[in-house]
Amino acid sequence: MHEFVPVLKKSFIPRLRTRKLRNQVGGPLDLKVRPPPDASFRKRLPLDRVLPGPRLRYYPSRIEQLIAFEKCWIQFLTTPTADTPGTALVLHFDSKRYLIGHIAEGTQRAAAQRKTGLIKVSDILLTGRTEWKTTGGLLGMILTIADSVTGSREDSKNNQGNIPQSPDAPAGQWLNIHGSTNLTHMLATARRFVFRKGLPIHIQEFRALKEEQSTNWEPSWQDDLVKVWAMPLEPRVQATSPRKRSHEEYSNDVAAASLSSSAEDVTAQEDQDDQIRKGVVAAMFSSKWRLDALVTKKLSQVILPATIFFRNKEGKIEKYQGPMIGEAQDVPDIDVLVRNPWPGALIEKLPPTKPATTAVSYIIKGHPQRGKFLPKVAMKLGVTPGPLFSKLTTGKSVTTHDGTVVTPEQVMEPGKGGSGVAIIDLPDKTYVEALVSRKEWTSKEIMNGVGAMIWILGPGVIEDPKIQKFMEECKEYKHIVSSTDTSSNYLALESPSEAAIRLHLLDPQRFPIPVHSNVRPKNGNGNELLYEPARVGKTIQLEPKMEVQDNGIVQYLNTAKTITAVSKDVQQLADKAREEVTSQEYLERLAERQKDIPSKDAEVITLGTGSALPSKYRNVSATLLRVPGFGSYLFDCGENTLGQLKRVFGDDLPDILRELKAIWISHLHADHHLGTASVIRAWDKEMRNDEKNKDHKLIVASDKGMIQWLREYSEVESFGFDRVQPITMGFSAKNFHNVFDPEQSQRYGLASIQVCHVDHCNGAMAVVFNFPNGFKASYSGDCRPSRDFVRIGQGSTLLIHEATFDDELIGDAMAKKHCTTSEALDIGRQMGARRILLTHFSQRYQKIPIMQNRDGLDQVAIVAFDYMRVKLEDFAKVEAFKPALMKLYEEKEDK
Numbered sequence: 001m002h003e004f005v006p007v008l009k010k011s012f013i014p015r016l017r018t019r020k021l022r023n024q025v026g027g028p029l030d031l032k033v034r035p036p037p038d039a040s041f042r043k044r045l046p047l048d049r050v051l052p053g054p055r056l057r058y059y060p061s062r063i064e065q066l067i068a069f070e071k072c073w074i075q076f077l078t079t080p081t082a083d084t085p086g087t088a089l090v091l092h093f094d095s096k097r098y099l100i101g102h103i104a105e106g107t108q109r110a111a112a113q114r115k116t117g118l119i120k121v122s123d124i125l126l127t128g129r130t131e132w133k134t135t136g137g138l139l140g141m142i143l144t145i146a147d148s149v150t151g152s153r154e155d156s157k158n159n160q161g162n163i164p165q166s167p168d169a170p171a172g173q174w175l176n177i178h179g180s181t182n183l184t185h186m187l188a189t190a191r192r193f194v195f196r197k198g199l200p201i202h203i204q205e206f207r208a209l210k211e212e213q214s215t216n217w218e219p220s221w222q223d224d225l226v227k228v229w230a231m232p233l234e235p236r237v238q239a240t241s242p243r244k245r246s247h248e249e250y251s252n253d254v255a256a257a258s259l260s261s262s263a264e265d266v267t268a269q270e271d272q273d274d275q276i277r278k279g280v281v282a283a284m285f286s287s288k289w290r291l292d293a294l295v296t297k298k299l300s301q302v303i304l305p306a307t308i309f310f311r312n313k314e315g316k317i318e319k320y321q322g323p324m325i326g327e328a329q330d331v332p333d334i335d336v337l338v339r340n341p342w343p344g345a346l347i348e349k350l351p352p353t354k355p356a357t358t359a360v361s362y363i364i365k366g367h368p369q370r371g372k373f374l375p376k377v378a379m380k381l382g383v384t385p386g387p388l389f390s391k392l393t394t395g396k397s398v399t400t401h402d403g404t405v406v407t408p409e410q411v412m413e414p415g416k417g418g419s420g421v422a423i424i425d426l427p428d429k430t431y432v433e434a435l436v437s438r439k440e441w442t443s444k445e446i447m448n449g450v451g452a453m454i455w456i457l458g459p460g461v462i463e464d465p466k467i468q469k470f471m472e473e474c475k476e477y478k479h480i481v482s483s484t485d486t487s488s489n490y491l492a493l494e495s496p497s498e499a500a501i502r503l504h505l506l507d508p509q510r511f512p513i514p515v516h517s518n519v520r521p522k523n524g525n526g527n528e529l530l531y532e533p534a535r536v537g538k539t540i541q542l543e544p545k546m547e548v549q550d551n552g553i554v555q556y557l558n559t560a561k562t563i564t565a566v567s568k569d570v571q572q573l574a575d576k577a578r579e580e581v582t583s584q585e586y587l588e589r590l591a592e593r594q595k596d597i598p599s600k601d602a603e604v605i606t607l608g609t610g611s612a613l614p615s616k617y618r619n620v621s622a623t624l625l626r627v628p629g630f631g632s633y634l635f636d637c638g639e640n641t642l643g644q645l646k647r648v649f650g651d652d653l654p655d656i657l658r659e660l661k662a663i664w665i666s667h668l669h670a671d672h673h674l675g676t677a678s679v680i681r682a683w684d685k686e687m688r689n690d691e692k693n694k695d696h697k698l699i700v701a702s703d704k705g706m707i708q709w710l711r712e713y714s715e716v717e718s719f720g721f722d723r724v725q726p727i728t729m730g731f732s733a734k735n736f737h738n739v740f741d742p743e744q745s746q747r748y749g750l751a752s753i754q755v756c757h758v759d760h761c762n763g764a765m766a767v768v769f770n771f772p773n774g775f776k777a778s779y780s781g782d783c784r785p786s787r788d789f790v791r792i793g794q795g796s797t798l799l800i801h802e803a804t805f806d807d808e809l810i811g812d813a814m815a816k817k818h819c820t821t822s823e824a825l826d827i828g829r830q831m832g833a834r835r836i837l838l839t840h841f842s843q844r845y846q847k848i849p850i851m852q853n854r855d856g857l858d859q860v861a862i863v864a865f866d867y868m869r870v871k872l873e874d875f876a877k878v879e880a881f882k883p884a885l886m887k888l889y890e891e892k893e894d895k
Contacts, residue, residue, distance in 0.1 A: 072225075072366065073541040074100070074421060074454075075552065078110045079534045080484045082515070082646035083492040086134060087456045087482040087534065089423070090116060091364070093225050099124045100362070100423060101456060105136040105640040105675060106492075108144050109614035113493050114536070114554070119148040125228065126179030127425035127456055129359045130186055131717045132677045135179075139190050140639050140670055142175065144613060146196040146285070149173055175285075178204045178221065180232065181356035182716045188280040188350055189712040192705045193668035200286035203278065206230040206360050217445050222367075227418070229363040229446055231438055235430035273351035280350070283343035294337040300325045302338055309337040353715050359427055363440060365420030365449055366542060370395065371413030378411040417449040419542040422477075425456040429464050436470045451546030452478040455531070459484055462531075471530040478548050482534035488520045491557045492536065495616040498562045500867045502888060505566050506574040507881050510870045515650030518556045566888070573884035581877040590876055593858055597797060597834055599775040600873040602627045604798070604837060606864040607644035608636075611782075611804050611818070612671055615843040618866055619644055620671035623779070623800055623839065624656075630749030630771055631661035634679065635779040635800060641675035642682055648867055657686045661748045662699035665706045666781025667764035673706060677719050680710075684720025699748055701727040701738070703763035729755045729765060745772055754792045758783030760817045768792050778831065782840065784814070785823045790830045798872060799833035802840035809842075825861055835875045836861035 074091045077099075078084035086102025088110070097120045111118060118141070128134045177183065184203045187194075204221060209232075220230040294309060294317075302308055308320035317337065325331050340346075373393045375385065382400035383389065391398050397407045426435060440446050453474070461467060462485050471479050491497040491514060503511035520533060532538075537552040580586055594600055603626040610618025620638030624645070627633070634641070649656050660683055665673045680698065687693045698720075700710065707726045714721035727738055738753040745751055754768040760782045766789040769777045778793035780786075780801040793799065803825075804818035813820045819827075821838065828836040838861060860875040863885075870878055 071541075072543050073539050073549075075539045076482070076534050076536050077114060077116060078102075078104075078107060078492065079482050079487040079536055081487065081489050081492045083640065083643045084110050085643065086137075089454070091226070095120070096123075096225060097121045098226070099141075100364075101125075101127050101425070102134040103136075103138040103141050104133060105678060106614070106643055107137040108141050109616070109619070109640065110492060110536075112614070112616050113495060117148075118145050121145055121175070122173065123176045123223070124178065125362055125364075125423075126177065126183065127360055127362065127423060128180070128427055130180045130182040130356060132681065132713075132719060135183070135186060136674070136678055137639060138177075139187070139194055140613065140674060142199075142201070142285075143194065143196060143670060145175060146199040149199055150196075174200050174202055176202045176204065178206065178228070178230070178360075180358045180360045181205055181207050182353055184274065184277040184281060185350060185353045186713070186716050187284070188277045188347075189709055189716070191280050191284050191347060192709060193670060193673075194284055195287070195289075196285055197287060197289070201281055201284075203281060206232045206358070208232040208234045208358050217440075217443055225366065227365050227367065227420075229440060231361040231363070231424075231435075231440060232358045233361065233426075233431050233434040233438075235357055235359075235428070236433045237430050273353075276347075276351055280347050283347075287343050289340075289343060293339065295340055296335055297338055298333050299331070299336050300333045302336060307339065310334065311337070350712060355715075355717055359425055359431055361422070361424045361426075361435070363420060363422045363446055363450060365446075366418030368417050369415050369543075370408075371415045374411050374413065378406065381406050381410060383411070419546050420450045421540055421542065422450055422453045423456065424453060426461050426467075427458045429458075429461055432461065432464050432466050436466050441474075450477065451542075452480065452540050452548065454534070454540075455479065455481045455483070457481060457483040457485070462486065468530065475530075478540070479531035480534050480538065480540070480548070481531045485521060486533040489515075489517045491516045493616070494557045496618070496866055497557055498565075499617055499865070501559055501562045502566050503865060503868075503885075505563060506570070506884050506888065507578070507878070510874065510878055511865070511868055512648060513559075514647040514867060516647070570884055570888045573887055574881060577880040577884055581880050590873070594834070594873060594876075597872060598773045599627050599630075599771065599797070601871055602775065602777075602798070603869060603871045604800070605648060606837070606839060606866060606868045607641055607648070608638045609839045609841060609864040609866050610843045611802075611840050612843055614639060614671075618841065618843060620674075621840055622675065623837075623864070625769075625777055625798075626656075626659070627749065627771060627775060627777075630775075632656060632659045633661060633769060633777070634663045635767075636666055636672045636781065637663055637674075637676040637679055638671050639674040642678045644866065645679075648869065653682075654686050657683045658690060658693060660698065662701060662750065662769075664753075664767050664769075664779065665700070665702035666767065666779065667761055668703060668705050668709075669761060669782065672781070673702075676700070676706075676710065677713060677717075680721070680724065681719040684723050687723065696747075697723055697725040699725045699727055701729060701753055701767075703765065704728045705763060727753065729753070729767075756786065756788035756792050758786045758789060760784070766793075768796070778833065780819075780824075780827070782818060784817050785819060785827055790827060793827075793831045793833070796831050796833040798835050798837065799828045799831060800837045800839060801827055803838040804840055804842050828859065828861065832859075834859060835872050837864055837875075838862070839864035 072091070072093045074089050077088040077090050079087055084104065084106045086104025086107065088102055088104070088107050089100045091098035091100055097117075099121055103124060103126065108118070110116075124138070124141075126135060126138075177187075183205050187201075187203065206220065217229070219227040221228045299308070299320075302324070309317050310320045312318050320336055323331050325333060370393075373389070375389065378389065378392060379385065382402060382404055383392070383398060383406055384401070388398045388400075392406065392408050392411050395408050397405055399405050424435060426432060455462075455467075457467075462481055462483055497514050497516075500511060500514050504513050532548070535550075535553045537554040539549040539552050541547040541549055605624040605626070607622035607624060608614075608619035610620055612620075614620050619640060621636040622638050622641040622644065623635045625633045625635065645653055645656065660679075663676060663679065665676065680700070683698055687696055700707065707728055710721055710724065710726075713719070729736070729738070736755055740748060740750050740752060749771065751770045751772045754770065755765045758764050758766045758781065764781055764783060766778070766780045766783060766786060769779075771777075774797075776793075776796045777798045778789070778796040778800070780789060780799075782802055782804075783789070801824040802819055803821045803823075804816070805813040805820050807820045807822050810820055812818075813823070818840075824838055825836065836859065841864075860879055862870070862875050862878045862882075
């Protein structure tokens with residue numbers, strides 16, 4: 001009998017091909033199956049090969065309870081790189097997945113690259129502190145998991161009556177998220193833009209106790225597969241020298257103590273605040289709110305930008321297009337219909353919090369396993385096969401016909417304790433002392449079965465002598481370290497990197513190879529003999545035996561192979577275009593045609609060109625505009641924009657950040673702004689290190705909801721919000737046009753910012769940046785075609801417009817409130833824009849949109865690719881490469 005036998009429950013598909021069963025288990029196996037009741041014999045069915053013929057019929061209620069070890073392992077999903085700044089692991093059971101470590105920006109994109117399914121994820125165990133670099137990808141990850149679960153349920157509903165429901169479609173699934181202090185608050189700050197139904201979320205925060213419990217080693221949390229002991233750590237900073245307190249300091253402390261509430265009152269207030277936060281999160285993910293539910297209000301009670309409806313004389317509901325109260329004389333205060341916001345968004349303000357220092361580590365073990373049932377021994381003792389066998393396998397004694405009591409120990413092989421691993425997260429050296437002094441390390445009850453320690457370490461921590469000594473004293477464990485000190489900045493996302501390299505072969509001037517290095521940094525005092533460096537795909541098998549496996553390690557991208565993958569036809573078309581755009585005649589003609597364009601040396605860097613969610617080939621929305629003499633400006637800032645900047649600019653990134661003057665966020669959809677906090681933090685770090693720029697501020701212009709989110713999140717983490725100059729573009733007329741005075745214009749490089757509302761979602765806006773020299777950059781965000789945008793964007797030098805769908809998908813564009821390629825180009829024609837950049841493409845395809853030539857017009861339109869760098873004066877050169885680009889992606893889609 002093979003030792004891996006799945007436990008088949010009643011929910012298991014009654015009709016199942018042997019190939020799928022074998023794949024679930026991970027190899028060949030034998031399975032005892034009791035045939036239908038009218039049969040008088042038992043069969044032993046070998047499943048070590050795929051059997052042809054009709055489907056096998058299983059009877060779950062008749063399958064014997066064969067107690068065995070379920071195969072499980074933990075595997076590295078990410079290690080620190082520019083694309084994947086955190087360390088994430090997947091704990092894999094056949095029926096469930098656990099995400100552990102950092103859910104940083106880029107994690108879900110890495111999961112897509114690795115083809116790691118998320119539908120079975122039921123628990124996320126976050127390590128370290130609650131801060132953006134450890135949780136920046138969490139919101140996007142939750143949305144992706146929720147959509148996967150919802151989609152699976154819909155498929156199951158559609159398939160009912162045809163085929164059995166899939167076991168991958170969890171009914172009533174919850175998502176449990178475990179982590180450090182402020183985790184609930186962090187999620188609640190997103191209540192204005194994160195909303196899903198049907199995936200309730202339960203949050204557990206671990207906080208350091210003043211007195212550690214050394215005798216009660218009950219798990220902090222457990223389910224039917226694992227036990228988890230959380231180790232919340234607080235930093236310990238040694239004082240350099242004792243200092244007497246001044247009389248003023250002492251008096252202030254006494255006064256503060258006399259005014260403070262009792263400990264009971266403080267605890268009660270904290271509990272009340274936590275309940276408010278949990279209620280907000282519950283409203284975000286398990287609300288019964290409906291999009292089609294309308295409520296009646298007076299017109300004067302409506303708060304814009306709500307969509308307003310009314311009943312006409314025939315009683316039919318129509319959209320209200322008339323003026324609001326106060327916008328014109330004698331506007332009647334009629335009854336209208338509006339949608340209420342989802343419940344989470346109704347909470348105007350969260351209870352206050354402050355940055356927390358608690359960093360969480362875990363010890364994770366499987367449950368003790370009973371030994372294999374011995375049916376022959378049981379029958380010799382007089383036990384009749386059937387229900388009595390089941391009782392024995394579940395740990396219950398039975399009585400035979402002759403009155404003999406048979407215990408489970410008599411008919412079961414010896415069991416074993418659960419295997420496990422310690423996952424240790426130390427953000428910096430101040431946590432080392434708290435970690436090495438934990439009493440869990442000396443507890444046999446906890447450490448029995450632990451075979452490996454996974455270290456997630458901040459910069460320089462691996463060189464700490466106490467860490468080295470701890471590893472030396474714990475040589476019986478495998479030590480695996482994931483840190484920027486031990487990981488190279490390899491290309492973690494092979495698919496977009498390969499695409500970028502192929503484009504580079506066509507036009508190296510506009511398409512750079514992403515900055516990377518496959519060489520691990522050299523450590524200082526770290527003794528590498530004590531540990532192994534983490535690699536993506538490195539696996540620690542927990543059952544049936546503890547074993548570190550390297551055969552699944554993902555190898556670094558073979559760039560040479562990628563280069564040879566470009567066909568001769570594509571290369572010939574590229575050579576022809578290159579010859580054309582470098583000819584003297586072409587350059588002279590081009591210079592004459594665009595000599596009147598202001599700032600034609602302005603450069604556009606497309607950091608994210610996809611829609612909805614990060615994919616293998618395109619990151620989500622972000623476009624950087626560099627205007628020499630004025631500054632740099634970021635239009636939208638989707639998840640992992642900072643990682644994209646690192647891939648494009650490498651060591652030059654500090655200079656790029658220092659010239660950044662403004663960030664514009666078009667609307668509060670997660671794919672357009674979840675990278676903002678990390679970009680602001682990186683900008684703030686560079687500016688604080690620069691004596692000349694330490695007092696400079698960064699404009700963040702957007703809807704008020706975006707500014708409120710940044711302000712609320714700044715209570716969780718000090719990421720530089722105090723250096724932000726917020727500009728709220730609201731709904732009163734004065735906020736539609738922000739004009740800079742001469743001093744502000746000198747500081748930020750802008751003459752004005754104009755906005756208009758567009759048809760996409762609540763608060764969505766298009767924007768125009770006007771520069772003192774007449775350069776005019778217009779950005780659509782997400783929207784349907786807008787006449788107001790045409791009006792404010794008249795005479796644009798550069799138009800950046802979304803083109804989510806191809807022309808044949810006009811129905812999808814209208815339903816989802818996006819534009820097709822032709823609609824976007826027509827907006828540019830109406831504006832008279834000199835240069836047009838199309839971006840924000842559906843993730844369903846890579847292909848190049850088909851665009852008509854605009855012969856006779858000095859208007860050039862090109863398509864955006866991730867990592868592309870192109871100056872306005874070179875748009876026409878990129879257009880010359882269009883035949884080669886279309887041929888390249890035509891071949892790519894044919895494969």
